[in-house]
Amino acid sequence: MILLVSFPRSGNTFFRNVLHDVYGLPSSTYHQEPGRELDADWAAYPVIKTHLLPHDLPPELQAAKVVYLVRDGRDALVSLAHHRKDIVEPGSDYYTNLLEAMLAQGGSYFGGWSANVKAWTTRADLVITFEALIQDPIGQVERLRGLMDLPPPQKEKLPTFEQLKFGVPTYGAGAGHHFDPQMPVKNFRKGKKGGWREEMPPEIQQLFWQLHGPTMLAFGYQDGAIAWQDRPLKKVLIESSKIFSADNDGVKRYVLELLAHISLFVHDDPSWQIDLFNKYEFIPLDGVIMSSEATTTTVYQPEFTYENKLLHIKASLQKLLPGRTYHFLSELYRRGPFRRLLTWLRITVDAVKNAQLKREFNTLLAQYQLIHFPLPQHYEGKEHASSAPLVTIHDLTHKLFPQFHTPENIALAEKGIQLAQKNNAHLLAISEATRQDLLTHYEFAPAQIRVIYEGANGSFSKQEQPAQLAAFLQQLGIPNQPFFLTLSTVEPRKNLAKVMAAFRLLKAESPDQQLQLLICGKRGWKSSNLYQNEQELNQAGIFFTGFVPDEKLPLLLSHAIALCYVSHYEGFGLPILEAMQCGTPVIYGNNSSMPEVAGKGGIGVNTQDVNVIKDAMSTTSNNQAVQAALAAQATAQAQKFSWLKAAFQTLCYYEEIINQQQQ
Numbered sequence: 224m225i226l227l228v229s230f231p232r233s234g235n236t237f238f239r240n241v242l243h244d245v246y247g248l249p250s251s252t253y254h255q256e257p258g259r260e261l262d263a264d265w266a267a268y269p270v271i272k273t274h275l276l277p278h279d280l281p282p283e284l285q286a287a288k289v290v291y292l293v294r295d296g297r298d299a300l301v302s303l304a305h306h307r308k309d310i311v312e313p314g315s316d317y318y319t320n321l322l323e324a325m326l327a328q329g330g331s332y333f334g335g336w337s338a339n340v341k342a343w344t345t346r347a348d349l350v351i352t353f354e355a356l357i358q359d360p361i362g363q364v365e366r367l368r369g370l371m372d373l374p375p376p377q378k379e380k381l382p383t384f385e386q387l388k389f390g391v392p393t394y395g396a397g398a399g400h401h402f403d404p405q406m407p408v409k410n411f412r413k414g415k416k417g418g419w420r421e422e423m424p425p426e427i428q429q430l431f432w433q434l435h436g437p438t439m440l441a442f443g444y445q446d447g448a449i450a451w452q453d454r455p456l457k458k459v460l461i462e463s464s465k466i467f468s469a470d471n472d473g474v475k476r477y478v479l480e481l482l483a484h485i486s487l488f489v490h491d492d493p494s495w496q497i498d499l500f501n502k503y504e505f506i507p508l509d510g511v512i513m514s515s516e517a518t519t520t521t522v523y524q525p526e527f528t529y530e531n532k533l534l535h536i537k538a539s540l541q542k543l544l545p546g547r548t549y550h551f552l553s554e555l556y557r558r559g560p561f562r563r564l565l566t567w568l569r570i571t572v573d574a575v576k577n578a579q580l581k582r583e584f585n586t587l588l589a590q591y592q593l594i595h596f597p598l599p600q601h602y603e604g605k606e607h608a609s610s611a612p613l614v615t616i617h618d619l620t621h622k623l624f625p626q627f628h629t630p631e632n633i634a635l636a637e638k639g640i641q642l643a644q645k646n647n648a649h650l651l652a653i654s655e656a657t658r659q660d661l662l663t664h665y666e667f668a669p670a671q672i673r674v675i676y677e678g679a680n681g682s683f684s685k686q687e688q689p690a691q692l693a694a695f696l697q698q699l700g701i702p703n704q705p706f707f708l709t710l711s712t713v714e715p716r717k718n719l720a721k722v723m724a725a726f727r728l729l730k731a732e733s734p735d736q737q738l739q740l741l742i743c744g745k746r747g748w749k750s751s752n753l754y755q756n757e758q759e760l761n762q763a764g765i766f767f768t769g770f771v772p773d774e775k776l777p778l779l780l781s782h783a784i785a786l787c788y789v790s791h792y793e794g795f796g797l798p799i800l801e802a803m804q805c806g807t808p809v810i811y812g813n814n815s816s817m818p819e820v821a822g823k824g825g826i827g828v829n830t831q832d833v834n835v836i837k838d839a840m841s842t843t844s845n846n847q848a849v850q851a852a853l854a855a856q857a858t859a860q861a862q863k864f865s866w867l868k869a870a871f872q873t874l875c876y877y878e879e880i881i882n883q884q885q886q
Contacts, residue, residue: 228289
């Protein structure tokens with residue numbers, strides 16, 4: 224018995240077909256995939272294929288002779304990304320698949336290309352390269368004679384790559400199980416070396432060499448090499464006060480997800496220094512736990528203010544002096560001129576300290592080449608920094624729909640964008656709609672604005688758990704009946720009044736249908752009128768759940784008929800993506816960014832027309848074929864977005880801006 228081992232997409236299946244067709248040697252596979260059975264007598268085969276790492280093999284395979292196939296990692300990863308898109312997870316995003324396979328987080332993808340190659344080549348009895356295999360298949364297989372008995376080759380039976388792709392191969396098409404004539408076409412893609420040149424974007428080539436350069440060079444893969452050593456240090460500072468706030472809004476989630484995924488790329492890369500700052504405190508990216516609660520290791524923190532020192536002195540005196548003495552001195556301080564004098568002194572000293580603090584702060588800011596502000600409201604006060612500014616613009620609701628904002632927030636948002644315009648800042652828009660709004664309402668050049676879409680957290684996925692749903696609905700005091708769902712802070716911009724009116728029309732038209740509308744989210748401003756006669760609303764099937772914990776949202780979204788997200792305006796509309804990632808279609812406002820995010824995964828409606836909203840509800844609840852088709856489209860559309868891709872594109876944008884500054 225020999226083990227035929229490789230990282231996926233490195234010629235293993237082609238090798239097995241040559242062994243079978245030319246030498247008459249069958250082979251089996253050892254894997255640990257749930258839901259896929261091993262051959263009953265797999266251990267009796269002369270050749271056993273696996274992609275697993277050595278420590279994952281059972282005892283009966285530990286002593287076997289090992290033949291390892293190694294392929295240029297760029298070709299292997301490109302082919303693997305396509306394989307996932309075409310076969311493993313149809314419709315998934317090629318670019319995201321490529322990033323995931325390259326990073327191989329948590330030991331996924333059989334440890335990753337470098338780890339798999341290094342783990343096996345140190346113990347392999349024979350190493351064969353893919354490039355040599357496709358050039359001389361029989362010559363390379365003949366090298367196995369030193370490890371096992373081989374019958375004479377029937378060279379006339381050697382299959383070509385085209386024959387395997389468009390024929391009925393023994394391996395690589397589900398033959399003997401569930402043969403699919405399209406499987407070989409998808410499985411045997413090109414069978415050549417250097418295909419990565421056509422399909423691996425330059426920025427990912429650079430990432431590849433950063434992660435896998437030493438292994439590539441060790442195995443002689445130098446063609447197209449990109450120097451990753453001695454890259455100049457890039458220093459980036461990210462304003463991060465949002466992650467320390469008590470809010471749980473979309474901007475906080477944006478910052479947390481972005482930082483968490485950026486850290487995956489820069490953690491072991493000495494060419495990046497990324498720090499955060501919260502007010503006057505500087506924090507290294509690695510010092511922040513990327514969760515809803517952030518903890519820090521401080522790089523720089525200002526001294527205690529004069530006022531804090533005074534409070535400390537007062538507390539010490541209270542402990543040291545007898546009660547009567549302290550009370551007498553306290554009254555003397557309160558009534559006499561000392562208090563006014565100390566107040567003046569405090570103001571004077573604090574002004575001096577603040578000026579010093581700002582100087583120290585600006586000195587530190589100057590050490591960074593780029594400062595990223597994830598919210599324009601936080602740009603004020605830092606606009607004089609010499610570093611290149613980058614500001615994320617989530618939406619322009621403060622300008623387009625001022626009635627949905629407080630005067631204070633309108634002023635802060637407008638001032639931040641005006642400062643960005645004045646200082647020729649670079650902008651990151653989270654949708655094309657937001658980019659177009661910026662170009663329409665402000666004097667930014669198109670080249671200043673980059674669109675980088677958000678993603679949805681990986682916890683949002685299909686959860687078909689009716690028992691858990693029933694228990695949760697019972698906990699909320701809601702009947703276990705089919706329901707539509709809304710998900711947002713309850714405020715005027717979300718247009719919930721018209722959604723409720725549309726639902727009541729639907730119920731009036733179909734009184735026998737047991738339908739409900741669940742309105743999930745905390746109370747926002749100007750929403751009290753929606754809660755009037757709440758008992759009457761419950762009787763009509765409308766329930767306000769209040770805030771729903773993040774861990775419960777996928778359960779509700781997965782079982783909803785549709786998410787009703789009929790907002791007047793959205794810069795992105797993250798709940799739309801979260802619903803689609805759970806396989807749930809969306810009834811959305813046909814405006815702003817929502818059509819580009821939802822794609823064909825829902826029904827766009829006029830937010831002002833209650834009857835149109837009602838008709839969309841009727842379609843999704845009464846026509847199962849339409850609902851199923853929309854759900855399939857929703858799943859496919861959601862696969863176009865990911866935080867991993869967003870973080871990588873943001874990092875590339877950082878580097879592009881820094882390079883521009885240095886020219």
